[in-house]
Amino acid sequence: xxxxxxxxxxxxxxxxxxxxxxxxxxxxxxxxxxxxxxxxxxxxxxxxxxxxxxxxxxxxxxxxxxxxxxxxxxxxxxxxxxxxxxxxxxxxxxxxxxxxxxxxxxxxxxxxxxxxxxxxxxxxxxxxxxxxxxxxxxxxxxxxxxxxxxxxxxxxxxxxxxxxxxxxxxxxxxxxxxxxxxxxxxxxxxxxxxxxxxxxxxxxxxxxxxxxxxxxxxxxxxxxxxxxxxxxxxxxxxxxxxxxxxxxxxxxxxxxxxxxxxxxxxxxxxxxxxxxxxxxxxxxxxxxxxxxxxxxxxxxxxxxxxxxxxxxxxxxxxxxxxxxxxxxxxxxxxxxxxxxxxxxxxxxxxxxxxxxxxxxxxxxxxxxxxxxxxxxx
Amino acid sequence: xxxxxxxxxxxxxxxxxxxxxxxxxxxxxxxxxxxxxxxxxxxxxxxxxxxxxxxxxxxxxxxxxxxxxxxxxxxxxxxxxxxxxxxxxxxxxxxxxxxxxxxxxxxxxxxxxxxxxxxxxxxxxxxxxxxxxxxxxxxxxxxxxxxxxxxxxxxxxxxxxxxxxxxxxxxxxxxxxxxxxxxxxxxxxxxxxxxxxxxxxxxxxxxxxxxxxxxxxxxxxxxxxxxxxxxxxxxxxxxxxxxxxxxxxxxxxxxxxxxxxxxxxxxxxxxxxxxxxxxxxxxxxxxxxxxxxxxxxxxxxxxxxxxxxxxxxxxxxxxxxxxxxxxxxxxxxxxxxxxxxxxxxxxxxxxxxxxxxxxxxxxxxxxxxxxxxxxxxxxxxxxxxxxxxxxxxxxxxxxxxxxxxxxxxxxxxxxxxxxxxxxxxxxxxxxxxxxxxxxxxxxxxxxxxxxxxxxxxxxxxxxxxxxxxxxxxxxxxxxxxxxxxxxxxxxxxxxxxxxxxxxxxxxxxxxxxxxxxxxxxxxxxxxxxx
Numbered sequence: 001x002x003x004x005x006x007x008x009x010x011x012x013x014x015x016x017x018x019x020x021x022x023x024x025x026x027x028x029x030x031x032x033x034x035x036x037x038x039x040x041x042x043x044x045x046x047x048x049x050x051x052x053x054x055x056x057x058x059x060x061x062x063x064x065x066x067x068x069x070x071x072x073x074x075x076x077x078x079x080x081x082x083x084x085x086x087x088x089x090x091x092x093x094x095x096x097x098x099x100x101x102x103x104x105x106x107x108x109x110x111x112x113x114x115x116x117x118x119x120x121x122x123x124x125x126x127x128x129x130x131x132x133x134x135x136x137x138x139x140x141x142x143x144x145x146x147x148x149x150x151x152x153x154x155x156x157x158x159x160x161x162x163x164x165x166x167x168x169x170x171x172x173x174x175x176x177x178x179x180x181x182x183x184x185x186x187x188x189x190x191x192x193x194x195x196x197x198x199x200x201x202x203x204x205x206x207x208x209x210x211x212x213x214x215x216x217x218x219x220x221x222x223x224x225x226x227x228x229x230x231x232x233x234x235x236x237x238x239x240x241x242x243x244x245x246x247x248x249x250x251x252x253x254x255x256x257x258x259x260x261x262x263x264x265x266x267x268x269x270x271x272x273x274x275x276x277x278x279x280x281x282x283x284x285x286x287x288x289x290x291x292x293x294x295x296x297x298x299x300x301x302x303x304x305x306x307x308x309x310x311x312x313x314x315x316x317x318x319x320x321x322x323x324x325x326x327x328x329x330x331x332x333x334x335x336x337x338x339x340x341x342x343x344x345x346x347x348x349x350x351x352x353x354x355x356x357x358x359x360x361x362x363x364x365x366x367x368x369x370x371x372x373x374x375x376x377x
Numbered sequence: 378x379x380x381x382x383x384x385x386x387x388x389x390x391x392x393x394x395x396x397x398x399x400x401x402x403x404x405x406x407x408x409x410x411x412x413x414x415x416x417x418x419x420x421x422x423x424x425x426x427x428x429x430x431x432x433x434x435x436x437x438x439x440x441x442x443x444x445x446x447x448x449x450x451x452x453x454x455x456x457x458x459x460x461x462x463x464x465x466x467x468x469x470x471x472x473x474x475x476x477x478x479x480x481x482x483x484x485x486x487x488x489x490x491x492x493x494x495x496x497x498x499x500x501x502x503x504x505x506x507x508x509x510x511x512x513x514x515x516x517x518x519x520x521x522x523x524x525x526x527x528x529x530x531x532x533x534x535x536x537x538x539x540x541x542x543x544x545x546x547x548x549x550x551x552x553x554x555x556x557x558x559x560x561x562x563x564x565x566x567x568x569x570x571x572x573x574x575x576x577x578x579x580x581x582x583x584x585x586x587x588x589x590x591x592x593x594x595x596x597x598x599x600x601x602x603x604x605x606x607x608x609x610x611x612x613x614x615x616x617x618x619x620x621x622x623x624x625x626x627x628x629x630x631x632x633x634x635x636x637x638x639x640x641x642x643x644x645x646x647x648x649x650x651x652x653x654x655x656x657x658x659x660x661x662x663x664x665x666x667x668x669x670x671x672x673x674x675x676x677x678x679x680x681x682x683x684x685x686x687x688x689x690x691x692x693x694x695x696x697x698x699x700x701x702x703x704x705x706x707x708x709x710x711x712x713x714x715x716x717x718x719x720x721x722x723x724x725x726x727x728x729x730x731x732x733x734x735x736x737x738x739x740x741x742x743x744x745x746x747x748x749x750x751x752x753x754x755x756x757x758x759x760x761x762x763x764x765x766x767x768x769x770x771x772x773x774x775x776x777x778x779x780x781x782x783x784x785x786x787x788x789x790x791x792x793x794x795x796x797x798x799x800x801x802x803x804x805x806x807x808x809x810x811x812x813x814x815x816x817x818x819x820x821x822x823x824x825x826x827x828x829x830x831x832x833x834x835x836x837x838x839x840x841x842x843x844x845x846x847x848x849x850x851x852x853x854x855x856x857x858x859x860x861x862x863x864x865x866x867x868x869x870x871x872x873x874x875x876x877x878x879x880x881x882x883x884x885x886x887x888x889x890x891x892x893x894x895x896x897x898x899x900x901x902x903x904x905x906x907x
Contacts, residue, residue, distance in 0.1 A: 031756055031823040046753040046823075053743035061736060063714050068732070071653070073721045080719030083656035092711045093704060100700045103750065108693060110752040115689045155832060157438040165437060166834045190525040191619060193684060193759060197825040202755045204685045206620060207524065208613020211686035228684075228759040228827045230518045232525060233444050236830035304445055306511040307531055334528035 032197055035219050039200035041110050048106070052099060117212040120182035124173065128185075128192035128205035128227070130336050131234035131295070135173050138184075142257045145343055146171050147291070148237045152299075155237075167224040172241035176250035177220050185211045189338065190232060196225035196240055204229060220244045232336060233308075234295055264345070271347040271370045278354065278367050285355025288348045296336060301360035308336075312360035321366055324353055325376050341377060346370035400495070403487030404893055405472045408494050410790075412469025413783075415497060416462050417862075420776075420855065422505070423457035426450040428852045431814075431845040433831050437838060447831035448516035449508065455519025456537075459637065460544045461501050463771065466779045467640040468493075468551050471579045474786060475555060477884040477891065478573045480564030480900045485557040493550040500543035507533035518829060520630070523611035523622040527603040534604065538597045545590040552586035555579055564883070566902035570664070573882055574657065577664050578643030581671045585632045585639075588675075592629040596622065620685050627678035635674045638738070638770060639667060641778030642709060645731045647882070648785050649713055652728035653720025654879035659712040666705035666712075673702050683754045692751050699749035703742065710739055725877075726800030730781030733808055737773030741766055744819065759829075762822025768815045773808075780807075780858065787862070788876045792890030793869035799861050806854040813847030 033043040070076065125136040136143035149168045153159040162168070175181055185194050187205035195202040199215040217223075227238035245253065290299060296308040303310035311317045316324050328349055331339040340349060350368045357364040402408060429450060433442040442450070472490065476483055484490045507514040512531035515521065526534060559580050563572070572580070599622075602608040609615020611622045642663075650657045657663065679687060679695035687695075713735050722728070744766040748754050757763060788794050817840035822828075826837045833841065872889040887895045 029820045029823070032825070042752045042756060045750055046747065046756065049747040049750055049753060053746060057739070057743060060710060060714065060739065064717065064732070064736065067714065067717045067720075068722065068724075071717065071720050071722055073654075073723050076719070076721050079653065079655040079721040081655070082719065083658050083660070083716075085659075088715070089659055089662045089708065093708055096704050096707045100703060100746075104697060104700060107696070107750045107752060111692060111696075112689065114752060114755070115692075155439055157440065161437060161835060164834070166832060190529055191522055195759075195827070197756060200752075200756055202684050202758060206613075206685065208617075208619065209686060225825075226827050226830075230448070230522070230525070230829040232516075232529065233448070235448075236444065236827075236832045304443070305513060307445070307513065334524075336529065 034198040034200050035221075035223070036199050036215050036217055038110075038114060038215070039198060041113075042200045045107055045110060048103060052103060056099075117182055117214050119180065120214055121179040122176070123182045123184060124175075125184045125186070125210075126173075126194050126205065127188060128194065128231070128238075129188040129338060130190065130232050131227070131238040133169075133173075133194070133238070133240060137254070140254050140258070142254060142261070144171050144257075146173065146241070148239055150237075150239075152290070152294070164224065166237065167226070167239045167241070169239055169241045172222070172243045174243045174245060174250060174253050175217060176247040177217050177244050179247065180214055180216045183213045183215070185213065189336075191229050192227050192231045192238070193229035194225075194240060195228040196223055196242055198223045198225075199242075202228055217244045220246060237295070268345055268347070268370075268374075271345070272374050274370075276347075276350070276367065276369060278358065281351045281354040281367065282358065284347065285351035285353075286359075288344065288352050289355055292340070292344070293352065301356070301362075311356055312362060317356045318362050318364055321353075321357075321368065321372075324357070325349075325368070325373065328353055329373070329376060346373040346377075349373045401491070403483070403491050405476050405484045405487070405490065406790075406891060406893060408484075408490050409469045409471075409473030411494050412465045412472060412497075415494075415501075416466040416469060416779075417859070419457050419461035419465075419501060421859075423454050423462060424852055424855065426454040426457075428848050430454065430831075431848040434833070434841050435845040436842070437833055437835055439832055442831060444831045445513060445516065448518075448829075449514040451829060452515045452518055452521075453505065453508070456504065456515075457501065458771070459519060459633070460541075461497070461504075463637045463775045463779070464544075464548065465497060467579075467582070467637075467775075468548075470575075470640065470644070470779070470782050470786075471551075471555055473790065474782075474884060475558060475576055475579060476562070477789075477887065477895060478576050478882055479559065479562060479567060480883045480896045480902070481558060481562035482894065482896050482899075484554050485562055486554045489550050489554050493547045493554065496543050496547040500540045500547070503536055503543075504540040507536050510536070520626060521600070522626075523600065523603070523619050527600050527611055530604070535601065538601050541597045542594055545594045548586050549590045552583035552590075555583040556587070559583075564896070564899045564902050570661070571902065573643075574646035574660070574663055575640065575643035578639045578646075578667055581667050582636050582639045585636050585671055585674070589629040589632045589636075592625060593633075596625040596629065599625075620682070623682050623685060624678070627681045628675075630681065631678040632671070632674040634767070634770070635670060637775050638778075639671070641734060641738070641775050642667060644778045644782045644785075645713060645734050648727050648731040648781055649716050649735075651785075651877050651880045652725060652731075653717050653722050655716060655720040657712070658715035658718075659708070662708055663712055666708045669705040670702060673698060673705075677702065680749060680754070683751050684758050696749055696751050700746065703746050703749075706742055710735060710742075725784075725797060726795070726804055727781045727785035729801065729804040730777050730784060733773055733804065734777045734781060737777065737808075737811070738770055741769030741771075741774060744769065757822065759827055760822035761818040761826045761828055764828050765815050765818035765822060768818070772815065773811050777807075777811075783862065785877075786884070787865055788872035789884060789887075789889050789891055791866045792872050793865050794872050794876075795861055795865040795869065799857075799864075803854060803858050803861060806857070807851065810847050810851035810854055814844050814851055815847070817841075817843045817847075 031043050031046050033040045123138040125138055127134040133146045135146060146169045149170045150166050154161045154165060185203040185205045186209060187207045192205040193202060194205055201213045201215050203211045203213040221244055223242045225240040227235060297303050297311050301310060301312040316327050329341040331337045347370045350370045350373045353368045357366045433447060510533045512533060515534055515537045517526040517530060559576060599610040603610050603612060609617035611617050611619050613619060646657055646663060677695055677699045679691060680699045683692060748757055748766060784795060784800055821837050821840045826833055874889050875885050876889060883900060
């Protein structure tokens with residue numbers, strides 16, 4: 001990266017500096033080999049295709065440029081008269097076929113290995129929904145959501161953009177190195193696609209289907225990708241981050257997650273036991289609303305047209321609490337308004353609803369307690 | 378009688394008379410011009426949308442267009458370019474040129490011809506009006522994958538469905554008209570294997586249209602019933618299958634992309650021999666290669682779906698079939714080069730555009746072969762590499778083909794020569810701009826930038842800036858093209874009947890400008906015009 005164009009001025013400077021040779025630019029011009037054996041093989045297949053096309057291109061374009069030069073009217077007054085040759089036609093039908101067969105053989109071998117999902121060491125179920133990923137470790141029962149972590153201020157250009165702009169999440173997928181990890185990929189709403197270029201894994205997440213893919217990652221580190229299939233409003237804001245750790249560290253992490261889940265359970269019990277005050281709930285509600293709800297309903301609660309309705313003064317946010325609870329917890333069928341009950345804690349849902357009912361001119365004065373949410377589940 | 382006289386008087390009003398003439402015309406030349414002007418108008422609208430998108434993509438972050446609106450113009454750009462620009466441009470050329478090239482007095486079904494055209498302005502007015510509707514325009518991409526386009530689609534999706542139906546009806550009627558004309562109205566003595574290549578490629582294209590447009594009509598009807606009548610064709614929750622949508626769509630979609638390029642092949646095959654002053658090399662193999670490409674186009678739809686979890690065997694079959702398309706396509710490219718070989722070439726603007734077409738279409742063909750390799754496609758799929766690929770076959774392919782045709786036949790249409798110097802400037806400016814726009818997209822795609830996003834991470838910035846600057850230049854060059862066309866229509870050096878020294882074919886035997894009615898007495902073919 002040469003610059004961080006957080007402001008238009010910086011972008012224009014990059015533009016002016018184009019005359020200066022940039023080594024970083026050259027490195028960005030080809031497919032990355034990635035880190036797995038398969039991603040390296042795939043990059044070699046890409047290289048093979050690229051070189052075959054380049055050589056054929058040089059020959060064909062070379063012939064065209066030669067003839068344009070040599071057979072101009074100023075050099076060649078009398079045109080030739082030939083217009084058929086079965087032999088030549090035969091040759092230039094046969095040679096491409098042979099080249100294609102030569103390319104098909106290594107490609108087919110690689111394809112068969114890509115499709116070999118057997119004998120995996122562990123399985124992760126990846127469920128996509130608008131616009132987040134849910135990871136479930138089928139062997140250990142741990143599961144969590146992974147959301148984009150880039151602040152809205154960076155997207156709106158009011159803050160300088162970070163190094164991993166749009167490619168950072170709150171909770172990355174953690175995987176062990178040197179294990180064959182099988183991914184089961186599906187979706188809750190529309191079609192998404194789980195793609196990490198460094199593993200050469202791109203698998204469509206399709207509602208009603210469970211697709212398979214796998215990766216054996218020989219190194220540790222952090223790897224980034226994005227949703228690859230247009231999935232609606234925030235398709236661009238659905239990154240994937242994978243942290244690969246040594247096997248023993250991974251096992252320790254799994255154990256930590258188990259303990260954390262228990263503690264969260266205890267915290268939820270404590271939250272239910274307490275009676276919360278308005279000024280305690282509002283800041284929590286605002287934070288969670290900005291993170292999850294504002295992408296459609298906007299921070300000022302004004303929404304975006306008919307598709308993403310305004311909450312300020314809305315019938316639900318100022319009407320019966322029961323209806324409001326139902327909409328937030330269970331969503332609205334066949335729209336981007338999804339069910340939040342499985343995604344958020346009792347406290348978070350209680351805080352969001354309290355926030356929505358007492359902000360942007362909504363002044364119901366209602367305080368929703370976590371216990372109410374718990375009982376509504 | 379008084380009332381009648383009044384009506385006549387009203388119709389004599391110049392505005393009414395003008396409207397009536399163009400609304401009710403059944404003349405193939407006038408309808409051809411209508412198609413071309415509609416296409417040209419929509420080209421600026423859809424191109425403006427592209428330039429607007431490139432404005433947002435100039436830098437990371439959201440500056441001008443929010444994601445909701447970005448998805449809408451992204452969708453309309455694709456739909457209008459495919460159905461409103463490239464297809465009507467080729468139909469317009471077919472209307473103008475096929476009767477002239479086969480010595481027919483008009484299209485076989487003139488009233489149908491009028492109807493197929495006049496559906497289109499209404500269809501596109503309706504489609505574009507969705508931008509101003511509550512909930513916005515369709516926002517799911519021109520491929521409108523279910524369920525994003527069915528249960529999740531905005532209310533305006535129903536207008537989109539009706540619009541697609543109207544375009545489909547227009548295309549099917551146009552295709553029937555072309556087939557009937559070619560089969561029945563060829564000049565006495567003109568055998569099929571004597572028809573000019575432009576006629577041949579359109580003949581094959583028309584069959585493709587008749588075969589696949591009903592499939593498109595089927596899939597949008599299934600969408601409609603999924604949206605409103607409780608069916609679940611594409612909804613997993615009701616026992617349906619979202620992947621089925623993609624199978625049906627691409628069974629239409631892949632032949633469709635050949636519909637968008639085959640007439641361009643025909644145009645190049647007319648123009649290159651003219652300016653090489655040498656007969657087309659391998660006429661027969663050109664015809665057979667076109668038929669082979671058309672036939673193969675029906676068994677390769679799955680190469681758009683390699684990441685949907687297709688079985689291994691299906692992936693292998695479709696990969697091989699896709700690679701095979703390179704063979705007849707290669708034959709065509711080699712034949713064009715062989716036509717040029719040994720010729721006595723001059724490089725007027727139509728020839729420049731035709732050569733540009735061959736070269737840059739070939740670049741798009743190369744990336745097509747790479748995309749066919751399934752393991753590599755896993756990395757390419759849904760990235761800017763694909764965007765680069767299909768824009769190379771469509772812009773310097775289909776659009777340059779159309780421009781070559783316009784420069785080639787415009788003197789015949791309006792009786793004036795265009796300004797050669799301006800034409801050459803247009804060609805070189807457009808060629809530089811088109812490569813500046815689309816070539817860097819190969820790199821952004823390989824670097825890992827997904828397509829259809831309004832905002833991207835920082836490492837893609839440099840190449841996106843190049844593409845954006847290129848796209849604005851490209852837009853300017855086409856405004857220049859509009860100027861050249863209007864200037865030529867209004868005046869200029871008088872064109873001869875022959876127009877081009879090396880041109881052969883019946884269209885060059887009639888006067889320039891072509892009179893409204895031609896070949897009322899069919900010419901008799903003895904030696905065979907190709």
